[in-house]
Amino acid sequence: AQRVTQPEKLLSVFKGAPVELKCNYSYSGSPELFWYVQYSRQRLQLLLRHISRESIKGFTADLNKGETSFHLKKPFAQEEDSAMYYCALAKDSGYSTLTFGKGTMLLVSP
């Protein structure tokens, strides 16, 4: 069965510092990876997905198949980035249901 691991429950950084939220996965096939974000008192929403190879709000994520990782990075954190971040996996491009990690809370202090 597939699994997504986010080793950090909480990541606390100062404004302007680089951020890396770790995500590792285990799955024998060729999965698709996503990052979802939940800001305080808001709904869970898609941040970015591997297939799009996009940068959203300054965040990027690279799929490393050798290390089975999909870490989320931002060079300069902003206070408004404070939120809960979830890494998620879909078994393949035609498969819709997602397997989520437990999430990492990012706190950016001024």
Add this chain to the structure above:
Amino acid sequence: GAGVSQSPSNKVTEKGKDVELRCDPISGHTALYWYRQRLGQGLEFLIYFQGNSAPDKSGLPSDRFSAERTGESVSTLTIQRTQQEDSAVYLCASSLTRGIENEQFFGPGTRLTVL
């Protein structure tokens, strides 16, 4: 337009009672998903509906859990004989159709507390 809506937002029930949770997907979305999030855990997939196809029930944790969807509209998740371990936030999501290129839009969730 309106997003995914869920009702009730909060539900407190006694152990052994049945509960019904409702999800209204975005109009025109053929795919609908139910997830569960227990405290401190990630979201767990429960069930997936795609149009008129047979639902994917592979995530339902026990036969106490069931869900229905009327066509491509409202879905209800029913939990019979609730147990304390059923306490969680139940999230519904919808997408235009199946496939990862179609973003899943989440509702606000229903927080279920079983006493």
